[in-house]
Amino acid sequence: MRSFWRRSILYFTAVQVVGVAAIVGVVFVFLTAQVTDNRTQSQFQSRLGELLETVESTLQIACFAKDEALATEVANGLLKNSEVLGVVITGGHVKLGDKFKPISTPSLLARANDTRLVRTITSPFDSDEVVGEIQLIPNPQANDQFVRANVGFVAMLLGLQLVVVVAAVLAVVLMRIIRPIKGMSDGLHKMGVRGDNNLLRLPSGQEETEIGRLVHDINHLTTTLLTAHDEERAARLQHEVDERKYHAIFDNADSGIYISNEDGWLESWNRSLATLFALPQMADTQDTINVNNLPWRDLQRLVTLMQSCIASNRPQADDLEFQSKNKPPRWFRVALTPIGGKRVQGLVSDVTEHKNAEAQARRETITDPLTGLLNRRGFFEHAEKVIANYTQRPHAGFALVLIDLDGFKRINEAMGLPSGDKILASSAARLQSCLKSSDVIARLGGDTFIVILHATAHEEYVVNIANRIVQTLGTFLEVDNTPLRLGASLGIATYPADGGDLPTLIRNTELALDRARAGGGSRMAFFEATMAKDAENRRSLENDLQLAIRHNQFRLFFQPIIDLPSRRMAGAEALIRWKHPTRGMVAPDAFIPLSEESGLIIDIGLWALEVACQQLAHWRAQGKDYYLSLNVSGRQIPEGLPPQILGAAVKRHGVDPSKLVIEITEGVLLGDFAKAQAWLMAVREQGFHIYLDDFGTGYSSLSYLKRFPLDTLKIDKSFIRDMGENNSDRTLVEAIVAMANSLGLSVVAEGVETDVQLALLHQIGCRYVQGYHFSKPVPAEEFGTVAKRIGDMLTVHGHNSGFLE
Amino acid sequence: MLAAALSLPMPTWLQQGSDQAGDRAPGLALRAFGTLGLARSSSEHVQFTRDLSQTDVVNIFMGRFREFPSGISAQPIGMPASATRTQFYRTLVKKEPAEINAYWARLVFAGRTSPPIQADSPGDALRILRANQGGIAYMERSQVTSREKIVFELPAP
Numbered sequence: 001m002r003s004f005w006r007r008s009i010l011y012f013t014a015v016q017v018v019g020v021a022a023i024v025g026v027v028f029v030f031l032t033a034q035v036t037d038n039r040t041q042s043q044f045q046s047r048l049g050e051l052l053e054t055v056e057s058t059l060q061i062a063c064f065a066k067d068e069a070l071a072t073e074v075a076n077g078l079l080k081n082s083e084v085l086g087v088v089i090t091g092g093h094v095k096l097g098d099k100f101k102p103i104s105t106p107s108l109l110a111r112a113n114d115t116r117l118v119r120t121i122t123s124p125f126d127s128d129e130v131v132g133e134i135q136l137i138p139n140p141q142a143n144d145q146f147v148r149a150n151v152g153f154v155a156m157l158l159g160l161q162l163v164v165v166v167a168a169v170l171a172v173v174l175m176r177i178i179r180p181i182k183g184m185s186d187g188l189h190k191m192g193v194r195g196d197n198n199l200l201r202l203p204s205g206q207e208e209t210e211i212g213r214l215v216h217d218i219n220h221l222t223t224t225l226l227t228a229h230d231e232e233r234a235a236r237l238q239h240e241v242d243e244r245k246y247h248a249i250f251d252n253a254d255s256g257i258y259i260s261n262e263d264g265w266l267e268s269w270n271r272s273l274a275t276l277f278a279l280p281q282m283a284d285t286q287d288t289i290n291v292n293n294l295p296w297r298d299l300q301r302l303v304t305l306m307q308s309c310i311a312s313n314r315p316q317a318d319d320l321e322f323q324s325k326n327k328p329p330r331w332f333r334v335a336l337t338p339i340g341g342k343r344v345q346g347l348v349s350d351v352t353e354h355k356n357a358e359a360q361a362r363r364e365t366i367t368d369p370l371t372g373l374l375n376r377r378g379f380f381e382h383a384e385k386v387i388a389n390y391t392q393r394p395h396a397g398f399a400l401v402l403i404d405l406d407g408f409k410r411i412n413e414a415m416g417l418p419s420g421d422k423i424l425a426s427s428a429a430r431l432q433s434c435l436k437s438s439d440v441i442a443r444l445g446g447d448t449f450i451v452i453l454h455a456t457a458h459e460e461y462v463v464n465i466a467n468r469i470v471q472t473l474g475t476f477l478e479v480d481n482t483p484l485r486l487g488a489s490l491g492i493a494t495y496p497a498d499g500g501d502l503p504t505l506i507r508n509t510e511l512a513l514d515r516a517r518a519g520g521g522s523r524m525a526f527f528e529a530t531m532a533k534d535a536e537n538r539r540s541l542e543n544d545l546q547l548a549i550r551h552n553q554f555r556l557f558f559q560p561i562i563d564l565p566s567r568r569m570a571g572a573e574a575l576i577r578w579k580h581p582t583r584g585m586v587a588p589d590a591f592i593p594l595s596e597e598s599g600l601i602i603d604i605g606l607w608a609l610e611v612a613c614q615q616l617a618h619w620r621a622q623g624k625d626y627y628l629s630l631n632v633s634g635r636q637i638p639e640g641l642p643p644q645i646l647g648a649a650v651k652r653h654g655v656d657p658s659k660l661v662i663e664i665t666e667g668v669l670l671g672d673f674a675k676a677q678a679w680l681m682a683v684r685e686q687g688f689h690i691y692l693d694d695f696g697t698g699y700s701s702l703s704y705l706k707r708f709p710l711d712t713l714k715i716d717k718s719f720i721r722d723m724g725e726n727n728s729d730r731t732l733v734e735a736i737v738a739m740a741n742s743l744g745l746s747v748v749a750e751g752v753e754t755d756v757q758l759a760l761l762h763q764i765g766c767r768y769v770q771g772y773h774f775s776k777p778v779p780a781e782e783f784g785t786v787a788k789r790i791g792d793m794l795t796v797h798g799h800n801s802g803f804l805e
Numbered sequence: 806m807l808a809a810a811l812s813l814p815m816p817t818w819l820q821q822g823s824d825q826a827g828d829r830a831p832g833l834a835l836r837a838f839g840t841l842g843l844a845r846s847s848s849e850h851v852q853f854t855r856d857l858s859q860t861d862v863v864n865i866f867m868g869r870f871r872e873f874p875s876g877i878s879a880q881p882i883g884m885p886a887s888a889t890r891t892q893f894y895r896t897l898v899k900k901e902p903a904e905i906n907a908y909w910a911r912l913v914f915a916g917r918t919s920p921p922i923q924a925d926s927p928g929d930a931l932r933i934l935r936a937n938q939g940g941i942a943y944m945e946r947s948q949v950t951s952r953e954k955i956v957f958e959l960p961a962p
Contacts, residue, residue, distance in 0.1 A: 070915045
């Protein structure tokens with residue numbers, strides 16, 4: 001307790017405060033004594049001076065008159081003052097009075113000598129004349145006494161004040177500093193035991209003081225330390241958990257995991273890695289193993305991967321092929337992660353199946369599943385490589401052969417898709433049999449194949465191969481027990497003569513193919529520069545066709561149709577002509593297919609309908625009972641020329657629908673059967689008649705005649721042309737007419753040019769004829785003249801030839 | 806027999822001195838101080854002296870010395886309260902009669918010095934003057950007779 005007290009702030013404070021206060025007090029008292037002494041002295045002096053002044057006039061008189069009695073009297077009076085020790089009065093040279101207090105001792109007088117007051121006395125009548133002197137000797141004892149009393153009092157006050165101040169200071173220090181600090185100290189000593197009450201209590205009234213701030217700071221520090229401690233502990237726990245967890249993961253992972261240095265020497269590896277790489281388990285071996293010594297197919301890739309991983313300090317991954325002895329090759333995905341110190345962690349997973357699947361998928365994307373050949377995409381990829389190859393060999397070339405199976409589409413539709421697929425598959429096999437294995441064969445889609453014939457320096461070689469292909473594909477083929485024979489058309493373009501890039505080459509083979517097809521199929525055609533020109537020509541024609549309607553360049557020509565039994569003109573067929581501004585008259589063969597392709601046929605058809613109705617109205621106005629047949633293309637059916645539009649047109653012109661005949665070709669019936677049938681029904685219901693044009697030329701089935709609502713057949717002119725010389729044709733026409741009659745259909749013979757034909761047809765029983773024999777197609781304005789001539793002709797003819805007999 | 810006479814400063818200041826006062830305007834009697842004439846009583850063996858200074862006069866009349874500079878004891882003779890007395894002290898020591906009275910009162914009360922002999926009138930003063938050897942009095946110059954010797958003349962105020 002004693003030593004504690006010695007170490008306490010209170011002790012130091014007390015000692016120092018008391019010490020300082022004592023020193024200050026002593027100094028103060030000393031100073032007070034000095035000051036008081038001086039002040040008393042001067043007060044004394046002034047008081048004595050005042051005392052003298054009260055007796056001065058008397059002294060003047062005494063000194064002037066040198067009256068000892070008066071002087072003594074004054075001296076006695078002065079001596080009565082306690083502060084006066086003695087008085088000496090002299091007048092001139094004469095001592096007038098000399099009085100001292102009885103206490104005067106020589107030592108006292110000696111002390112007082114310095115302080116004695118000497119005044120000269122002047123004459124009462126002349127202030128300039130000195131008549132005497134008075135010496136007043138003060139009493140030092142009185143002075144001392146006064147000073148002592150004064151100093152004593154001051155010392156007492158100071159002492160009292162000191163005691164009070166020291167007590168107050170100590171109390172304040174105790175209450176405001178020592179207690180709070182002691183409290184904080186105790187609180188801090190109790191700390192360390194984990195608990196909620198770890199914060200120091202803020203001493204009341206100290207919220208804003210240094211103590212308060214200290215408490216705040218300590219609490220803040222405590223909180224921070226405790227939080228940090230907690231976090232560290234949690235982190236340590238977490239770390240332990242993680243370590244256990246990762247250890248488990250490492251041990252049990254399906255993927256191989258290893259750590260190696262940058263040269264590939266393994267530091268550790270897990271079970272899976274040992275299995276994947278066929279290594280001993282890590283625990284079982286002392287051998288040093290280098291990952292680079294394993295049987296990689298391409299070790300350099302692993303080395304590169306390692307280098308780039310170390311160099312970039314980023315994870316890197318690659319798929320590497322691994323070839324163990326006596327085992328199928330495997331693919332491993334190796335992901336390297338830099339872990340510092342030029343070491344890496346490798347994660348190895350077996351991606352063989354994935355790789356295989358990927359390769360399979362890749363193969364599939366470029367392979368035609370039906371034929372096993374390259375598909376369009378595969379071909380383009382391959383062909384680009386081939387061309388890139390050839391560009392480095394300036395004198396070498398190859399031939400690109402585009403192959404189209406003639407009539408495949410029709411057969412496919414007729415026999416169904418499975419049969420079509422079989423045809424394609426066997427055709428592909430046949431095609432392959434004609435080629436070397438180095439040649440490239442692909443199916444571009446549908447029935448179109450393409451072949452690259454390599455190193456074709458000689459055209460002859462290409463021709464031979466091409467001929468072989470045409471022959472081979474042209475032989476009979478048995479599909480679903482049905483023998484079929486398809487031709488093949490070939491378009492051939494050669495690199496680099498016919499084009500330096502793939503799109504040009506393919507386009508040119510297409511042009512050549514078009515030529516081959518146009519030639520009737522089952523043949524080949526080499527690309528020629530004129531083909532491109534023709535194509536260009538076609539394209540410009542197509543452009544002009546766009547403008548033709550707007551510029552009113554179309555005309556309807558009319559070819560009369562004769563009713564033989566009644567020997568009169570029954571009507572006419574409307575035929576379209578295009579009066580091209582620079583080319584002159586363009587034949588329908590040249591622009592109708594084109595307009596069908598571009599869809600312009602629909603606008604042309606509507607235009608033709610309008611003009612035909614106008615013509616019918618015109619005839620009606622003239623009192624002519626002619627009908628008019630209008631050709632309708634398959635492309636117009638059904639949306640291009642809806643039945644309602646037909647009805648509306650005739651209604652608008654006030655024409656009887658039965659006078660407008662719709663001519664269709666067998667091709668219409670080959671398209672969407674149901675739609676075509678519905679369209680025909682609707683048209684016929686409105687009263688229009690329906691003619692089937694070009695009968696006998698196509699693939700039409702006779703069953704159509706029954707299934708479609710037809711009124712009349714038009715026998716193709718190819719049958720009529722030869723019937724004069726050819727018996728079989730005549731027989732065929734006879735049969736058609738007979739059949740038509742039996743089905744209740746009328747027949748129109750087209751292309752009648754001679755009397756013989758006319759007679760034969762009449763004889764057979766064909767009712768209507770049409771042809772140059774009577775008139776070529778003529779413009780509307782000439783039709784009247786022609787009709788008149790025919791009328792005359794029929795009358796004359798009838799009489800002359802007698803074909804009606 | 807010597808007499809001190811007091812004369813008004815009309816014709817001259819001193820008998821044998823330069824007549825300084827002679828040119829002074831008459832009528833000073835009303836406002837001016839009289840001239841002090843000091844006379845000693847006649848005595849065979851007394852050496853009369855004329856050369857008293859104003860200081861000497863003050864010393865003798867205010868009780869400081871009771872002898873002339875020549876060593877003969879002096880007997881100052883005072884006058885009753887009058888214009889002459891007032892004028893005498895005013896001119897000599899610039900004091901009023903009350904102050905002079907207070908001065909003597911203190912000396913008489915506590916000391917041994919005695920005031921001048923009090924004469925009842927100028928005539929009385931002359932008589933006392935004549936009767937005392939070493940007597941000295943002040944008076945108007947006109948009152949001074951030939952028997953008295955003027956030892957000092959007060960300047961006109």
